[in-house]
Amino acid sequence: MSLLSLRGVTCRFGGITALNRLTLDLPAGAITGVIGPNGAGKTTLFNCITGAYRPTEGEIALRGESLVGLPPHRIARRGIARTFQNIRLFHSMTVWEHLMVAQQGGGLRASLAPLGLSGPLPRRRAMAALERFGLEPYRDRLAATLPYGVMRRVELARALTAEPALLLLDEPVAGMNSQEAADLAALLHGLSGSGLTILLIEHDMSFVEQLCAQVHVLDFGTLIASGTPAEVRRIPAVIDAYLGVEA
Amino acid sequence: MISSYASGLLADTGIAFIAALSVHLVLAVGQLSLGNAAFMACGAYVASVLTVEHGVPVHAAIAAGAVVSGLLGVLVGFPALRLRGIYLAMATLGFGEMTRSFFLTLDATGGAAGYSGMQRLSLGAIWAWALPLLVLVLLAERSRLWLAMNAVRDDETAARLVGLDAVALKLGAFGVAAALAGVAGGLFAHWHIFIEPSAFALERSTEMVLAVVLGGSTVALGPLFGAAALVLAPEALRFIADWRLAAFGGLLIAILLVRPQGIIDRRLIQALKP
Amino acid sequence: MLLQQLVNGLTLGAVYTLVALGFSLVMGVLGVLNLAVAELFMLGGYVGLSLILADYPVAVAIAGAALVTAVLGVVVEKVAYQPLRNAPPIAPLLSTLGFSVIFQTAATNIWGSDPLLMPPDLLDARYRVGSVSVGQAQLLVMATAVVLVAALALLMRHTRFGYGLRAIAENRDVARLLGVPAPLVTSGAFALSGALAGVAGVQIGLHYSAITPYVGVEVGLKAIAVMVVGGTTNIWGVLLAGPLLGVLEVMTVALGGAAFRDMTVYGLMILTLLVRPQGLLGRAGGAQRV
Numbered sequence: 001m002s003l004l005s006l007r008g009v010t011c012r013f014g015g016i017t018a019l020n021r022l023t024l025d026l027p028a029g030a031i032t033g034v035i036g037p038n039g040a041g042k043t044t045l046f047n048c049i050t051g052a053y054r055p056t057e058g059e060i061a062l063r064g065e066s067l068v069g070l071p072p073h074r075i076a077r078r079g080i081a082r083t084f085q086n087i088r089l090f091h092s093m094t095v096w097e098h099l100m101v102a103q104q105g106g107g108l109r110a111s112l113a114p115l116g117l118s119g120p121l122p123r124r125r126a127m128a129a130l131e132r133f134g135l136e137p138y139r140d141r142l143a144a145t146l147p148y149g150v151m152r153r154v155e156l157a158r159a160l161t162a163e164p165a166l167l168l169l170d171e172p173v174a175g176m177n178s179q180e181a182a183d184l185a186a187l188l189h190g191l192s193g194s195g196l197t198i199l200l201i202e203h204d205m206s207f208v209e210q211l212c213a214q215v216h217v218l219d220f221g222t223l224i225a226s227g228t229p230a231e232v233r234r235i236p237a238v239i240d241a242y243l244g245v246e247a
Numbered sequence: 248m249i250s251s252y253a254s255g256l257l258a259d260t261g262i263a264f265i266a267a268l269s270v271h272l273v274l275a276v277g278q279l280s281l282g283n284a285a286f287m288a289c290g291a292y293v294a295s296v297l298t299v300e301h302g303v304p305v306h307a308a309i310a311a312g313a314v315v316s317g318l319l320g321v322l323v324g325f326p327a328l329r330l331r332g333i334y335l336a337m338a339t340l341g342f343g344e345m346t347r348s349f350f351l352t353l354d355a356t357g358g359a360a361g362y363s364g365m366q367r368l369s370l371g372a373i374w375a376w377a378l379p380l381l382v383l384v385l386l387a388e389r390s391r392l393w394l395a396m397n398a399v400r401d402d403e404t405a406a407r408l409v410g411l412d413a414v415a416l417k418l419g420a421f422g423v424a425a426a427l428a429g430v431a432g433g434l435f436a437h438w439h440i441f442i443e444p445s446a447f448a449l450e451r452s453t454e455m456v457l458a459v460v461l462g463g464s465t466v467a468l469g470p471l472f473g474a475a476a477l478v479l480a481p482e483a484l485r486f487i488a489d490w491r492l493a494a495f496g497g498l499l500i501a502i503l504l505v506r507p508q509g510i511i512d513r514r515l516i517q518a519l520k521p
Numbered sequence: 522m523l524l525q526q527l528v529n530g531l532t533l534g535a536v537y538t539l540v541a542l543g544f545s546l547v548m549g550v551l552g553v554l555n556l557a558v559a560e561l562f563m564l565g566g567y568v569g570l571s572l573i574l575a576d577y578p579v580a581v582a583i584a585g586a587a588l589v590t591a592v593l594g595v596v597v598e599k600v601a602y603q604p605l606r607n608a609p610p611i612a613p614l615l616s617t618l619g620f621s622v623i624f625q626t627a628a629t630n631i632w633g634s635d636p637l638l639m640p641p642d643l644l645d646a647r648y649r650v651g652s653v654s655v656g657q658a659q660l661l662v663m664a665t666a667v668v669l670v671a672a673l674a675l676l677m678r679h680t681r682f683g684y685g686l687r688a689i690a691e692n693r694d695v696a697r698l699l700g701v702p703a704p705l706v707t708s709g710a711f712a713l714s715g716a717l718a719g720v721a722g723v724q725i726g727l728h729y730s731a732i733t734p735y736v737g738v739e740v741g742l743k744a745i746a747v748m749v750v751g752g753t754t755n756i757w758g759v760l761l762a763g764p765l766l767g768v769l770e771v772m773t774v775a776l777g778g779a780a781f782r783d784m785t786v787y788g789l790m791i792l793t794l795l796v797r798p799q800g801l802l803g804r805a806g807g808a809q810r811v
Contacts, residue, residue: 050408076410090401092465093394101394102409122391162410279611326795333554333610337745338794341787344742348787352780449738453618460615489630496622503616504604 003028003197004049004080004166009058011041011048011221018044020221021058026166031188031198033208033229036218042201043085045218046168049199050082051075062166079165083155083172085201091144095135098143098158099126129157132187149180160191167191169200173207185210205229254370258438260478261370261377266431266451267458267470268384269424274464275393276420277400278328279336281452282343283428286316288447289346290429291436292356298437299364309376309433313426320425321418328417343452350444361443368437376430384467396420428455457495461502463509472511524653526775527768532659532728534767535666539721540744541751541759542673543714548748549756550690550710553610557597557617558718559741560624561590565719566732567628570637579644579727583665586723587716593624594715595708602711603704621737628734636731644727658727665724669717670760682709743770743783746790752800761801 002025011019019041026032034042047053049060051072060067067075081102090098103122130136133153138146143154152172159167172188173181181204188211192198202208208215209229217225217238225235232238249257266287273280294312297303303311323342330338356362387393398406399413407413436442454477462473481491502509543558569586573579601616644658677683685706688696697703718741725740726732747766751758766786773785793800 052404052408071412071414072404072407073410073412076408082408084405088402088405090398090405092397092401097394100391101398101411103391158409279614330794330798333614334794334798336611336614337554337749338791340742341746341790345784345787345791348780348783352778358780449742453622456615456618457622490626493623493626493630496619496626499619499622500601500616503601503612503619507608507612 002026003063004199005059005061005064006049007059007061009045009048009055009060011044011053012056018221019048019055022218022221022223024216024223024226026197026199027214028165028197029192029195030213031192031200031211033212033215034199034201034218035203035205035208035215035232039220040218041221042218043170044221046082046170046201049075049168050080076162076164079163080168081159081162081164081166082168083152083159083170085170085174087148087151087155089143089151089154089158091142093143094140095138095143095146095154096126096130096140098154099129099161102158102162125161125163129161133157148175149177152176152184160196164196166197166199169198169202171201171203173202173204181207205233249370256478256482258370258373260475261373262431262434262438263454263458263474263478264377264471265380265434266428266455267462267474268380268467269427269431270455270459271384271464271467271470272420272424272427274459275396275400276417277403278331278417278421279333279456280339280421280424281336281449281456282339282341282346283424283455284447284449284451285343285346286320286425286428287432287435287451288350288442288444289319289425290316290432291442291447292350292362292432293429294433295362295365295436295442296356298366299362305366305368305437306372309430309437312433313429316429316432317422317426320428321422323425324418324421328414328421340449340452343447343449347444347448350447357443359444361441363441365437365440367440368434373434373438376434380427380430381467381471388466457499460499460509461495463511463515465508465512466516468516469509469511473509522652524651526771528653528655528659530768530771531764532662532767533771534764535663536721536724536728536740537744537747537767538759538763539666539669539717539724540741541747541763542670542756543718543721544744545748545751545753545756545759546686546710546714546717548753550686551602551707553602553613553617554745555597555602555617555711555714556614557594557601557620557624558714559737559744560621560628561593561597561715561737562718562722562725562741562744563628563732563734563737564593564624565590565722566726566736567632567637567722568719569723570639570726570732571632573639573643574637579661579723583720583723586719588719590719590722591712591716594711594713594718597715598708598711603707625734625737632734634734636733637726639726639730641730658730662724662728665720669720673713673717676713682706686710743786746786748800749790750793750800752802754799755802758800758802 004026006022006024009019009022010017022045034045036042044053048055049067051067051070055068062078062080067078090101093101100122103125130139133156135153135157138150143151146154156172172184176184185207188198212229214226215229215232216223217232225232225238266283269283269286270280290312293315294308297308297311298305327335327338350356351359395406395411396416398411399416403413458473458477459470460473461476462471463469477495484491484494487494540558540562543562544555547553547555565586568589569582572582572585597617597620601620602613605612605616644656644661646657647654677686685696685701688699688701689703689706693703725736747759747762750766751762766789770782770786773782
């Protein structure tokens with residue numbers, strides 16, 4: 001069953017076609033990869049899904065309900081969270097506050113309740129996130145002053161406290177060492193096991209092969225191949241467009 | 248018994264503090280307004296007309312002035328919040344000057360000659376507004392709503408993508424800020440028992456911003472400190488009497504250079520705790 | 522009658538144009554709103570008028586005012602802009618506001634809050650052309666504005682300084698790589714901006730035959746509206762917007778009363794910000810251009 005479906009999604013800026021009639025389905029509970037050279041339209045794809053850009057044509061639907069034209073915060077509340085290629089944290093906030101701010105629900109009354117008194121649920125969720133991502137030692141530190149790898153974890157934790165159904169990761173292992181990448185892979189594997197659907201953009205092919213059941217290859221905004229990582233590796237067009245250049 | 252001189256200073260501090268809180272709220276979502284004196288004017292005139300012409304009880308009239316200012320704030324906020332940074336600052340500056348001109352042309356409230364006939368409030372009445380508002384804002388600052396506002400200030404794009412309605416937050420902050428400025432205006436009118444359009448010129452808006460930037464824009468105690476400094480320090484600085492405003496200008500620059508978050512911030516409060 | 526108002530409006534427009542150029546030079550190149558420009562305008566008026574009252578020729582007064590405000594412009598740059606170059610644009614806006622307060626207080630203390638009056642017999646000749654009467658002072662105001670704008674255009678198009686400014690407006694880092702001495706050119710922009718405002722201050726003094734410490738807030742700040750209407754991304758937009766707003770303001774006063782003039786000017790600014798943020802001559806979505 002597909003959680004997110006894209007049908008003929010096209011995104012143009014002036015004369016440039018960043019995405020060209022893209023059609024794909026994300027199976028629920030799976031980790032899917034998107035690869036392609038720089039400028040292939042990967043981040044544009046994320047921006048269309050999350051509502052930062054409105055596709056020129058085509059349909060994007062989550063569980064059969066259209067997302068096109070909704071403002072980003074509504075799309076986020078329907079259950080789509082993302083991280084950014086260049087980490088984007090709130091520079092005045094502590095790690096704990098990052099985990100509290102992204103939680104929805106409860107309406108105005110709940111969100112007005114002073115932090116210390118707010119219902120047990122948001123605090124419990126934030127606590128669980130601290131633990132899961134090994135962030136307890138940094139709880140009251142300003143997030144933007146932490147080491148790079150920790151900042152990535154904070155960003156990921158923030159995305160997950162909103163309890164999304166779909167998580168979009170934009171180059172999550174960029175700048176990580178191999179140990180950190182392995183830890184992240186284990187973590188994502190666990191999340192996927194508990195039902196989270198993940199779509200990730202990544203250049204690191206070994207990371208993609210390790211995690212993704214299916215990979216889509218973009219080149220100049222067009223989907224040129226789909227399949228398992230092993231299948232995709234053998235397709236000549238992919239080797240030309242991407243692997244040949246990168247490897 | 249407090250001397251009338253001291254009570255005058257304390258009353259001005261309370262009024263300046265409430266006015267500064269309005270700038271504080273707008274800054275919390277990352278916007279700078281150079282026109283909040285306009286909302287103060289609106290609150291002052293509405294409350295005064297209600298008490299003088301219609302015999303409305305003074306506190307009800309001040310509340311009504313605040314509501315009218317708040318609505319005006321939302322009305323102005325809708326288009327204005329498409330702008331940000333210096334563009335919003337320029338638009339609000341223009342709005343402030345336009346509002347002043349509006350009251351200059353309004354004969355019903357005396358135009359340039361000003362408006363009077365209000366009954367004087369007590370010092371206690373002013374702080375009866377200021378203290379609960381301080382407590383309210385301090386409580387609000389501990390809420391997730393405030394975090395959400397700061398998220399919008401820090402990175403609006405990222406805030407929207409974690410599900411925060413940036414437009415509603417900015418509009419709400421702008422509206423509540425306008426209402427607070429309206430309260431300050433109503434109190435001002437019923438303390439000084441005389442108002443004129445030039446009392447709500449750009450200088451007044453500047454003063455509000457100055458109080459927040461000096462005192463600190465991260466917690467409500469900052470604006471309180473800033474407002475007190477702005478009202479009381481000139482008295483302490485009588486030896487430089489005529490130059491005291493210039494001293495504040497210099498202080499503003501110095502603060503921006505060495506302590507951009509203002510004098511009072513969260514870390515200072517943490518450090519002062521036993 | 523209408524023609525007479527047109528002449529008066531164009532005189533005011535000439536003043537607006539120069540002050541607005543002072544704002545937009547810094548805004549267009551560095552993306553910073555230097556609020557102190559309005560008070561440099563006021564100070565220029567005081568320096569110029571003081572020199573005139575000390576019996577110096579008007580030309581010397583204008584040059585002296587320009588020199589003083591240019592130097593002060595650089596002081597503002599060094600203290601209020603340079604250290605905050607990488608801070609959010611609100612920070613330099615506030616620090617230049619600090620300078621505005623200082624300059625205004627200084628003027629009030631040095632010259633008093635009563636208007637400083639020009640000698641009544643200075644430039645008081647009037648020329649009649651048909652039904653229109655043009656004062657000698659008005660002619661001088663308009664002529665100075667035209668000469669200065671032409672000189673500025675030449676400076677921007679044909680000198681290394683102008684080339685440097687345009688390069689920085691495009692991209693500061695690239696400009697540095699191309700060998701543009703960015704710090705020097707930046708200071709130059711602030712100096713030039715201050716000088717233009719200062720000359721405009723002398724002009725307003727000649728036009729109104731007086732100067733007050735409040736002329737910066739009352740007249741100088743309206744140049745921000747002129748800059749916005751002209752387009753913050755194109756400094757030449759003010760050549761159109763300056764005369765336009767000057768005439769519009771004078772017409773509003775003549776037809777509707779003095780109280781409406783600020784509403785017209787600022788109303789047009791707000792309308793521009795909302796409907797056509799790039800201004801009359803700016804390009805939509807374009808980078809800042811000089």
